[in-house]
Amino acid sequence: MSRQSRLQRRIMGPQSALTDFLASHNISATQIRIDADARRRAAENQQDDADEASDAQAPAAPAPATQAASASPTPAGRPRRAAATGSQDEEARKREQKSIEKIKASKKVQKRKRGLESEDEDDLASELLQRSAPLPGQQDNCENCGTRFTVTAYSRNGPDGGLLCTPCSRDLDKDEAAKRKRKKRASGGAVGRRRQLQSNILDGTYALGAKSLMTLCIETLAKNIDLAEDFGDLPAPIIDKIARKLSKHRLLDARTLSLFLQPTTEEVHVYDGAKLSADDFIRIFQTVPGLRKLKVRNGVHFKDQVMDYLLSRHIELEDLYLHGANLISESKWKEYLQHKGGSLRSLRIYFTDKHVGDEVLATLPTTCPSLTRLKISHNQQVTGAGIAALGDVKTLQHLSLDLRNELHSDVYVDLLSKIGANLQTLSLTRVNRADNTVLDAIHTHCRSLVKLRITESEEMTDAGFVRLFKDWANPGLAIVDLQKCRQLDSARPRENPDGIGLCSNGFRALMAHSGKTLQELNVHGCRHIGRAALEDVFKPDGETLYEAMVHLEISFCEEVTDFVVGCVFRSCPNLRELNVFGCMKVKDVRVPRGKILVGVPNARGMVIEGDDDEQ
Amino acid sequence: MSDSEYITLVSSDGFEFVVLREAALVSPTIKGMLRSQFSEAQTGRCTFPEISAIVLEQVVEYFHYWYRNRDKEDVPDMDIPVELCLELLMAANYFNLDAKPAVRDAV
Numbered sequence: 001m002s003r004q005s006r007l008q009r010r011i012m013g014p015q016s017a018l019t020d021f022l023a024s025h026n027i028s029a030t031q032i033r034i035d036a037d038a039r040r041r042a043a044e045n046q047q048d049d050a051d052e053a054s055d056a057q058a059p060a061a062p063a064p065a066t067q068a069a070s071a072s073p074t075p076a077g078r079p080r081r082a083a084a085t086g087s088q089d090e091e092a093r094k095r096e097q098k099s100i101e102k103i104k105a106s107k108k109v110q111k112r113k114r115g116l117e118s119e120d121e122d123d124l125a126s127e128l129l130q131r132s133a134p135l136p137g138q139q140d141n142c143e144n145c146g147t148r149f150t151v152t153a154y155s156r157n158g159p160d161g162g163l164l165c166t167p168c169s170r171d172l173d174k175d176e177a178a179k180r181k182r183k184k185r186a187s188g189g190a191v192g193r194r195r196q197l198q199s200n201i202l203d204g205t206y207a208l209g210a211k212s213l214m215t216l217c218i219e220t221l222a223k224n225i226d227l228a229e230d231f232g233d234l235p236a237p238i239i240d241k242i243a244r245k246l247s248k249h250r251l252l253d254a255r256t257l258s259l260f261l262q263p264t265t266e267e268v269h270v271y272d273g274a275k276l277s278a279d280d281f282i283r284i285f286q287t288v289p290g291l292r293k294l295k296v297r298n299g300v301h302f303k304d305q306v307m308d309y310l311l312s313r314h315i316e317l318e319d320l321y322l323h324g325a326n327l328i329s330e331s332k333w334k335e336y337l338q339h340k341g342g343s344l345r346s347l348r349i350y351f352t353d354k355h356v357g358d359e360v361l362a363t364l365p366t367t368c369p370s371l372t373r374l375k376i377s378h379n380q381q382v383t384g385a386g387i388a389a390l391g392d393v394k395t396l397q398h399l400s401l402d403l404r405n406e407l408h409s410d411v412y413v414d415l416l417s418k419i420g421a422n423l424q425t426l427s428l429t430r431v432n433r434a435d436n437t438v439l440d441a442i443h444t445h446c447r448s449l450v451k452l453r454i455t456e457s458e459e460m461t462d463a464g465f466v467r468l469f470k471d472w473a474n475p476g477l478a479i480v481d482l483q484k485c486r487q488l489d490s491a492r493p494r495e496n497p498d499g500i501g502l503c504s505n506g507f508r509a510l511m512a513h514s515g516k517t518l519q520e521l522n523v524h525g526c527r528h529i530g531r532a533a534l535e536d537v538f539k540p541d542g543e544t545l546y547e548a549m550v551h552l553e554i555s556f557c558e559e560v561t562d563f564v565v566g567c568v569f570r571s572c573p574n575l576r577e578l579n580v581f582g583c584m585k586v587k588d589v590r591v592p593r594g595k596i597l598v599g600v601p602n603a604r605g606m607v608i609e610g611d612d613d614e615q
Numbered sequence: 616m617s618d619s620e621y622i623t624l625v626s627s628d629g630f631e632f633v634v635l636r637e638a639a640l641v642s643p644t645i646k647g648m649l650r651s652q653f654s655e656a657q658t659g660r661c662t663f664p665e666i667s668a669i670v671l672e673q674v675v676e677y678f679h680y681w682y683r684n685r686d687k688e689d690v691p692d693m694d695i696p697v698e699l700c701l702e703l704l705m706a707a708n709y710f711n712l713d714a715k716p717a718v719r720d721a722v
Contacts, residue, residue, distance in 0.1 A: 193689050196689055197688060197689055200689075208685075208686060208687070208688060209681065209684055209685045209686065209687065209690065210680060210681045210684040210685070210690045210693070211690070211692065212707070212712050212713055213674070213677045213681075213703070213706075213707040213710070213712040214704065214707040214708065214712055214713040215713075216677075216692060216693055216695050217695055217700055217703050217704040217707055218704070219692070220695040220697060220700050221700045221701070221704065224697045224700070227697065228701070231701070232701060232705075234701070234704060234705065234708075235708060237713075238704060238708060238713075
């Protein structure tokens with residue numbers, strides 16, 4: 001009543017909006033201040049007392065014995081009433097007794113008691129009381145640096161139980177975070193470990209035992225690459241490994257590139273140039289005058305400007321590998337080949353949409369007299385005319401094409417008739433329309449092939465493959481990839497009356513011709529290879545051995561069963577990895593130790609022989 | 616001495632490390648030294664005048680780390696001191712510890 005009338009009469013000192021608001025809710029700011037002052041005074045008195053009697057009175061003194069427990073932060077559980085214990089002894093002692101009881105009953109103490117059995121209960125409780133001294137909003141001296149600061153609910157306890165100021169708390173947080181991180185294992189728990197194992201298998205990094213010391217060092221180096229200033233005189237293969245590792249973490253930028261640019265080196269491999277600018281690429285040519293081999297992946301900024309600089313230097317590249325350098329114009333490509341093509345032995349161009357076309361390829365026979373390796377991959381521009389021109393590059397030994405334009409088989413037949421005899425590598429990726437005539441041309445002309453890849457053909461037939469491999473004068477192949485050469489008919493997927501794709505007989509013929517020399521075989525998705533053919537080829541008689549075989553991919557071959565997988569492991573003693581994705585008849589197979597089976601269609605994944613008793 | 620289960624590796628500054636022979640055989644370099652007719656094979660004592668004790672200590676630690684984990688899966692990585700990384704890399708190259716250590720060969 002009276003307050004209201006006073007308000008009406010407007011007799012009052014200056015007051016804040018908060019006071020106004022509190023007043024409207026019938027709360028007196030003055031009363032709060034008086035109470036707080038009283039509490040603060042009481043607290044100060046108590047502290048003074050404690051200082052004086054620190055030696056005599058055990059519970060009042062910050063005993064060093066309490067240090068161990070004090071590291072854990074307890075601000076939330078701080079009892080409010082504690083600070084009020086002052087000169088009014090009797091009541092205060094009663095209250096303290098009460099809160100001690102309370103603390104004793106609290107879960108925290110129960111928990112801690114279980115941990116530290118020797119500690120006396122009362123000591124523990126009073127210690128908790130002790131440390132709760134100043135309330136949030138009050139001032140205190142930081143235990144660590146001694147500065148005066150305002151206590152908040154988030155203030156942390158120092159190692160001796162006192163409170164810490166904000167900067168010191170932050171430091172403490174940092175230390176603890178580091179410690180917590182340390183404790184974390186590479187792969188925790190049973191599930192985490194299994195997941196990590198499967199992940200390693202898929203990455204191809206699975207191995208029994210520890211990593212090699214070099215791998216460990218390179219990983220450490222890659223993690224701390226910002227500390228490295230110079231690689232010194234490390235041998236080139238190691239530098240290459242470091243380069244690969246850095247790219248994996250996408251750490252190659254203008255600064256780290258300098259580490260790889262030694263004036264004496266002849267090779268620069270940039271496995272991930274996405275962060276490099278045109279100037280960085282120019283810097284490569286500036287600092288490495290004797291460059292002969294250049295590999296750039298994701299080299300988006302390797303553009304005309306860089307080519308111009310390269311043209312103006314005396315660098316004669318022998319090996320050029322450009323991936324994603326889509327900003328080099330067609331005219332610049334031609335200019336480069338005209339001026340520098342003479343020394344080129346290997347040219348590999350990946351991911352270009354417009355500027356590497358028929359005209360560029362047409363210049364190759366005249367501009368590159370010593371070109372042995374050519375790879376055009378993910379190209380949208382090259383057509384039959386460009387490929388026809390390659391027939392005049394008589395020096396070619398390795399040819400790899402992955403074109404987006406579909407070419408007629410005749411183009412390939414013509415090409416093979418001209419340069420087939422010298423070819424060691426023939427890779428035709430995604431050739432939907434290539435048919436048996438290509439296979440026949442390979443059979444007729446190729447005599448030194450080592451690696452053969454024909455993928456995703458929908459025209460070639462089983463009979464064609466039989467004709468290719470039967471009595472072929474070419475020595476055994478080392479790498480064969482015939483993935484997805486199969487019949488595509490969604491209406492009748494099982495029937496294959498015309499024998500389209502690599503089927504049973506073709507597979508038998510292939511293994512009869514090259515089985516002894518094959519190191520890698522990929523028949524992914526060749527669905528019509530029958531079980532009889534597989535069991536024939538990988539006969540479990542102990543005599544049919546494919547000792548060279550290291551990597552075998554038979555995913556999505558329907559007829560692969562547990563028995564076939566077992567036969568494969570027996571007949572390929574040096575096999576390292578077998579892929580069986582989508583082979584739904586593989587159910588429960590034991591893998592010999594040290595070998596890898598990828599893609600088993602169940603949750604448990606690969607089961608290594610001899611681990612059965614752990615189940 | 617040459618048939619002993621342990622061999623001695625000596626660093627450039629004269630520190631000696633006694634190592635389990637089987638563990639040290641992970642390094643093809645040491646393997647070559649011990650299987651030859653050189654004095655190392657007779658005495659079981661290999662001197663490395665180009666490798667300091669600090670680096671050799673890490674290498675020896677790796678030998679035993681490798682030996683302990685030679686048949687295990689998902690082995691936790693050994694900690695490599697960052698400041699020694701490059702020197703250790705050179706040593707790893709010298710000891711031929713680059714490829715995947717062949718588990719069966721060494722045992």
